[in-house]
Amino acid sequence: MATPSAVVGSAVNGGSSGATATGLIMNSGAASGTLAETIASMAATAVASAAASPSTSMNATVLEKAQQAKRDEDTPRDLAIGLAALLVLVMIIVHPEFLARLFASMRRKRVEHAEDLARPSYVFDMQAKKNQQQQDVVAAPRVVAGGDLWTGWFLRAGKKGTTSAFRAGGSSTAVDRFPPNTESGKNGVQPRSALAPPPHIAPLTSRLPFGSYLDKAPFARWASPFTTRASVSSLIVIAIYLAMTLVACIYKSNVAKKTSAHGYGEDYTRTGLVAMVQVPLVIALGVRGNIIGLATGQGYDRLRIFHKIVGRVCFVCCAIHTIFYLNKWGKAGTLGKSTKSNVFITGMLAFAATCLIIITSLPAIRRSAYYFFKITHIIGVILLLVGLAMHVTVAVPWVIASGAIYLFSIIMQLMKTRFARAELVAFGGSTTTLITIPGITAGWRAGQHVRLRVLNLPYNKCAEAHPFTIASAPDSGGLVLMAKAAGDWTSSLYHLASSGGDNDGEVGVWKRKAHVMVEGPYGGLGHTLPTAFSSIVLIAGGSGISHSLSLTQDLIERSPTGVVGARTIDLVWVVRVQQTARALMPTLNTLVERARVWEKRALDGRRHGADLALPIAVRIHIFVTRCPDSSPLTLLNSQPSGRNNMHEKLSPSASGHGRSNSVDSSDSHGSDESGQYTTDDHWALPVMPGVLPARLSARLSGIFQPTAAQHTKADWLAKNPDNVRLTQVYSRPTDPLEAMSEIFAYRGRPDLNAIMASVTDETISRHGRTLTDPTGIFVSACGPEFLVNDARDATLDVKRWKRNAVGGTEFSAEFFGF
Numbered sequence: 001m002a003t004p005s006a007v008v009g010s011a012v013n014g015g016s017s018g019a020t021a022t023g024l025i026m027n028s029g030a031a032s033g034t035l036a037e038t039i040a041s042m043a044a045t046a047v048a049s050a051a052a053s054p055s056t057s058m059n060a061t062v063l064e065k066a067q068q069a070k071r072d073e074d075t076p077r078d079l080a081i082g083l084a085a086l087l088v089l090v091m092i093i094v095h096p097e098f099l100a101r102l103f104a105s106m107r108r109k110r111v112e113h114a115e116d117l118a119r120p121s122y123v124f125d126m127q128a129k130k131n132q133q134q135q136d137v138v139a140a141p142r143v144v145a146g147g148d149l150w151t152g153w154f155l156r157a158g159k160k161g162t163t164s165a166f167r168a169g170g171s172s173t174a175v176d177r178f179p180p181n182t183e184s185g186k187n188g189v190q191p192r193s194a195l196a197p198p199p200h201i202a203p204l205t206s207r208l209p210f211g212s213y214l215d216k217a218p219f220a221r222w223a224s225p226f227t228t229r230a231s232v233s234s235l236i237v238i239a240i241y242l243a244m245t246l247v248a249c250i251y252k253s254n255v256a257k258k259t260s261a262h263g264y265g266e267d268y269t270r271t272g273l274v275a276m277v278q279v280p281l282v283i284a285l286g287v288r289g290n291i292i293g294l295a296t297g298q299g300y301d302r303l304r305i306f307h308k309i310v311g312r313v314c315f316v317c318c319a320i321h322t323i324f325y326l327n328k329w330g331k332a333g334t335l336g337k338s339t340k341s342n343v344f345i346t347g348m349l350a351f352a353a354t355c356l357i358i359i360t361s362l363p364a365i366r367r368s369a370y371y372f373f374k375i376t377h378i379i380g381v382i383l384l385l386v387g388l389a390m391h392v393t394v395a396v397p398w399v400i401a402s403g404a405i406y407l408f409s410i411i412m413q414l415m416k417t418r419f420a421r422a423e424l425v426a427f428g429g430s431t432t433t434l435i436t437i438p439g440i441t442a443g444w445r446a447g448q449h450v451r452l453r454v455l456n457l458p459y460n461k462c463a464e465a466h467p468f469t470i471a472s473a474p475d476s477g478g479l480v481l482m483a484k485a486a487g488d489w490t491s492s493l494y495h496l497a498s499s500g501g502d503n504d505g506e507v508g509v510w511k512r513k514a515h516v517m518v519e520g521p522y523g524g525l526g527h528t529l530p531t532a533f534s535s536i537v538l539i540a541g542g543s544g545i546s547h548s549l550s551l552t553q554d555l556i557e558r559s560p561t562g563v564v565g566a567r568t569i570d571l572v573w574v575v576r577v578q579q580t581a582r583a584l585m586p587t588l589n590t591l592v593e594r595a596r597v598w599e600k601r602a603l604d605g606r607r608h609g610a611d612l613a614l615p616i617a618v619r620i621h622i623f624v625t626r627c628p629d630s631s632p633l634t635l636l637n638s639q640p641s642g643r644n645n646m647h648e649k650l651s652p653s654a655s656g657h658g659r660s661n662s663v664d665s666s667d668s669h670g671s672d673e674s675g676q677y678t679t680d681d682h683w684a685l686p687v688m689p690g691v692l693p694a695r696l697s698a699r700l701s702g703i704f705q706p707t708a709a710q711h712t713k714a715d716w717l718a719k720n721p722d723n724v725r726l727t728q729v730y731s732r733p734t735d736p737l738e739a740m741s742e743i744f745a746y747r748g749r750p751d752l753n754a755i756m757a758s759v760t761d762e763t764i765s766r767h768g769r770t771l772t773d774p775t776g777i778f779v780s781a782c783g784p785e786f787l788v789n790d791a792r793d794a795t796l797d798v799k800r801w802k803r804n805a806v807g808g809t810e811f812s813a814e815f816f817g818f
């Protein structure tokens with residue numbers, strides 16, 4: 001075999017007298033043909049001569065070198081097998097959940113009783129059967145649906161519609177797709193929805209004793225450069241990978257042995273071989289058309305952490321390999337001669353390429369000059385592959401594999417690219433551009449993103465592709481993106497949009513048309529099926545709202561079909577200033593209106609005995625962090641009057657309440673004089689002036705007398721405004737037949753722990769009333785790192801018994817940066 005000989009040979013080229021043994025291998029290898037044969041014959045000779053004269057250290061050295069050469073020959077194969085085994089192990093852990101969810105969601109089985117899908121508790125099951133027999137009503141069968149995991153690969157022009165909630169400056173012109181609640185079906189039985197939600201399949205980790213800790217990101221809050229978003233499970237995979245690589249570098253290799261003749265290290269090739277094996281892997285983990293992503297069901301964005309780790313390991317191995325050789329040649333005094341050799345020149349080319357990639361990937365450069373980083377990355381990879389292929393022939397198959405992976409990715413990207421006409425709308429107050437592409441209406445899943453090129457931008461920007469999360473639901477009238485002006489490109493886009501005419505006379509809003517290239521969809525929620533959960537919490541910071549919007553719109557539009565299991569969505573949006581939120585108020589209002597229309601219709605229908613699907617209530621909480629007490633929150637005031645689904649909450653501090661704000665013990669309503677609800681007892685029904693009819697309020701206040709403990713709690717809460725504000729929402733009466741969709745606005749930051757605790761309690765209570773088992777709470781966070789970290793912690797901090805009681809909590813993080 002010529003190739004390993006060449007590798008060994010490369011060690012010999014620069015060698016001094018100390019390379020005698022390897023030189024022997026080379027020479028005899030050249031004569032006999034294969035390295036293996038050579039090693040075998042060398043080893044046999046060495047053993048024989050060592051036996052004849054054990055005192056000769058020469059033979060021992062030859063034997064050792066031969067073994068090392070054999071080990072080096074095997075290393076690439078063994079390491080590749082090890083890495084493949086690690087991938088298979090990850091797949092074995094990930095796939096049962098993925099496949100179970102995939103097939104569960106695709107199960108087109110007819111179910112006679114929809115209740116079966118909600119895994120009713122025993123009592124409810126018995127009761128349901130009894131009722132069934134008594135009434136002798138044969139309900140129409142339902143079909144399990146929500147086969148979302150099959151979709152989200154290629155964008156397409158689906159059905160045209162006008163249901164988009166994204167109508168700048170006005171309320172929606174939404175098509176009424178919701179079924180009526182008045183028509184009776186056969187035999188006077190109201191028609192039921194045809195579909196049922198997919199069953200919830202809990203992740204494997206939730207079955208482990210401390211499984212939730214696997215989702216923690218222990219280094220997420222560390223200072224740079226030690227910070228990483230990797231969860232404990234990802235860190236375990238990384239630790240196994242590092243251990244394997246270390247073993248590959250040192251097993252049967254005297255890489256760190258110090259000798260007087262050669263300085264440190266005698267196995268100069270091993271680390272080079274280990275680096276070579278990593279090249280296809282690092283490319284496979286970094287590209288968008290991602291084979292490993294396909295195998296593990298993860299988007300390329302979620303594999304970036306592994307791409308970075310493998311890339312750095314590759315660089316370190318490369319550096320050790322290079323330094324050892326330079327050291328060796330320097331000590332032997334042959335450095336000058338070696339620099340003229342092909343091996344040296346091509347090796348240095350490959351090493352320089354890895355240095356270029358690593359240096360330009362440093363966070364400071366990547367953040368400040370993303371496109372410079374990107375272009376140098378591509379140039380670096382090409383130089384690395386060329387250098388490597390010319391350096392040693394053993395590297396050629398690995399270079400070909402790397403090229404094939406890259407080519408596959410480019411083909412995938414081209415297949416996912418669409419040309420389209422877009423409408424750009426610039427919102428002056430928030431320097432945000434809304435991009436609507438009516439020609440692309442389907443082919444994505446809520447939560448996915450696309451890469452956008454705008455061809456009308458100047459020549460130096462029109463080829464740049466930037467990622468944006470899709471803000472609209474599929475099949476809702478077009479693909480909508482929202483781009484906040486964050487740097488050069490997004491500012492140019494904003495200026496391009498604002499160079500157009502006024503948007504139908506709206507002040508501070510401009511629009512124009514543009515040609516765009518859209519590539520995607522990518523990423524998303526992986527295996528998670530939001531339709532399978534009992535409650536949903538979406539947490540967004542700033543422009544992260546686009547991620548939550550698509551999910552919310554998707555669930556609202558699909559809820560009448562019966563495919564949505566969740567009864568509530570709590571969308572928490574944190575913005576710095578009111579202007580940011582104001583641009584989106586018409587959209588938010590439209591969404592809440594849509595949800596409310598169906599909520600009312602479905603609940604009315606159910607009240608009259610119709611077997612309609614349960615609706616989903618959308619509660620939007622907007623937190624304005626920079627709103628001084630002196631200036632009023634005017635977010636909701638700007639909305640058309642007559643909407644009773646909006647509540648603007650002034651914080652107690654704004655109303656001048658401090659300690660005196662605490663609940664008077666004589667106030668059995670638990671509300672202070674400003675009407676703020678001041679107890680977090682979610683089981684009690686609070687009295688909120690103006691929200692409940694006066695008569696009902698009076699009756700309730702008589703029933704629910706706060707205890708001394710509640711007073712103490714209320715007193716404490718009054719001093720902690722965030723908690724006070726949240727309890728206003730969650731401790732409201734939760735009549736299962738009452739519409740709950742609303743918008744709330746608050747000053748300050750949200751207390752995510754309180755929100756999670758409240759949603760958990762509410763879910764337990766709701767299912768307790770209907771005697772059904774809840775199917776989990778899904779939490780998704782998108783926005784700045786600190787917000788996502790807080791959201792993750794709040795989700796994982798929910799008490800264990802409560803997490804179990806709601807059927808488990810699942811968390812998904814989305815970042816606007818890699």
Ligand SMILES: Cc1cc2nc3c(=O)[nH]c(=O)nc-3n(C[C@H](O)[C@H](O)[C@H](O)COP(=O)(O)OP(=O)(O)OC[C@H]3O[C@@H](n4cnc5c(N)ncnc54)[C@H](O)[C@@H]3O)c2cc1C
Nearest residue numbers: 367370466467468469483484486487488489490543816817
């Ligand atoms: C998956 C994903 C989804 C996103 N969704 C949205 C969204 O819905 N709305 C929104 O306003 N913003 C979103 N962003 C952020 C948006 O892509 C950047 O703000 C934009 O690319 C900045 O480009 P710029 O030249 O204007 O700013 P720059 O000053 O060049 O960059 C600002 C920051 O954005 C990053 N960035 C720049 N270009 C890219 C790129 N091509 N790919 C990845 N990161 C880049 C840089 O690291 C830098 O930290 C998303 C980012 C990602 C990764």
